[in-house]
Amino acid sequence: MLLAEQAAKPSSQKEPIKASELDPKWKYELQKLHGAEGLMRCFQCGTCTSDCPVARFTDNYRPRTLIHMAQLGLKDRVLKSDTLWLCSACFTCTDRCPQDVEVASVIRVFRNQAAESGCVPQVFRDQAQSLIETGYAFKIPELRLKKRESQGLPPLPKGNPESVRKVLKGVKFFEPKQEPIPNEQQ
Secondary structure, eight states, X not given: OOHHHHHHSOGGXXXXXXXXXXXXXXXXXXXXXXXXXXXXXXXXXXXXXXXXTTTTTOSSOOHHHHHXXXXXXXXXXXXXXXXXXXXXXXXXXXXXXXXXXXXXXXXXXXXXXXXXXXXXXXXXXXHHHHHHHHSSSSOXXXXXXXXXXXXXXXXXXXXXXXXXXXXHTTOGGGSOOOOOOOOSOO
């Protein structure tokens, strides 16, 4: 069950935390990463969530919940959470936090770790693939190009996927993953 689905359920129906899910060292590892140094200063006041423009429109996204789960060491729940990707990076949470926790930066650290471990929603994978192939974040349909031409609009500038690939060289998310070699002795 997705964490977002759990968050929407009454507390009596939420999936309990199992001791096997806890990684007590993760919060300390996070604090060593640029952007997440203030993670443990969060005392769960809720200011980040109450001021978040995304949280106003969905009950699923709660920055405070993600930070609390990290403080508890629920690494897999945080990194596999679909709600992690809802942050608009507007920094309202960071600006309003009374403890000076850089909430948006902590979310970025979570996302980076999720991407490194392969936990990225398909929509972002598709967008990245388009960026690499065309130089644009979204593939522009041929029908759209023809409509522009029929309306006398100039052609769109050509994307430059070579430059995009050059800039993104070394970024793990954009490199093809090596498939594990199956064990012959199964």
